[in-house]
Amino acid sequence: MNSSRISMSGVLVASAASLVLALTACGSESSAPTSGSAAQTTPAPSTCPTAVPEGDGEPEWTLSGTTGSVSVTGSTESSAPLVDVEAPFAVTETQVETLQAGTGEVVADDAEVSVCYMGVNGRDGSVFDSSYERGAPAEFPLDGVVAGFQKAIAGQTVGSTVAVAMNAADGYPDGQPRAGIQAGDSLVFAIKILGVTG
Structure with missing residues (x-):
């Protein structure tokens, strides 16, 4: 069993920021919040x-896949999440x-x-990107990320801790070489929704 803890910085992509951009690739070029009273924000x-x-x-x-399994413990106020993978894991x-429901506003599909x-x-249990490792959250529009990430967050409430096991079609069907993701890899994300920024 491969335990993917936040201390595994050696397996992170050299430029994690580039992966965040890859997650948001093909999204809107403008990340400015919409104007008007309909756009609420949560600090x-x-x-x-x-x-x-x-x-x-x-x-x-805990989830058994078509191969392997994964177990996830969400983050807390003081610690990063823990994702244990029995590799190769695929869905x-x-x-x-x-994992933990928040009490904030519901996140819209395009927030x-x-x-x-x-x-x-899931193929090898390696951490390929982590804002926990960087110690800083990421901000992006949900309509500019891979489908599995959007499915995990849209409809949840702010403050929620969520896990998603996504098939390759909802992640990177053709792979993402900069992150060590091969075509067909299933991915697992542990996510804490901090706020709606626009």
Whole structure:
């Protein structure tokens, strides 16, 4: 079993910012919030916890795939999430699990959000990108990210901690070489929705 903890910085892509751009590729060129009274914003925390989770408590979500399995423990106020992968892990359909429900506003399909996230490759259990590692959240419009990421966040409430196991079609069907993602790889994300920024 491969335990993907935040301390695995050696497996992160050299330029994590470029992957965030890859997640948002093909999205709108403008990330400015819409004007008018319909655009509400929720202030978001400015940091993501970087500490490794303490203890070996029960995971909040365990999922068996078509091959392998994954278990996820969401982040807390003081620690990053923990994603344990029995590799190779793969799913044929994207599955979303709310680990901890937030109490904020519902996130619209086209909202601009601020999130902390960790991305893990199901093929080998490696962390390929993590805002927790950087200690800072990422902001982007949901209509500019890969489909599985949007499915995980849209319809959730601000403050929620969410996990998603996405099939290749909802992630990078042709792979993402900069992140070490090959064609056909299933991906797992642990996400904390910090706020709606636009």
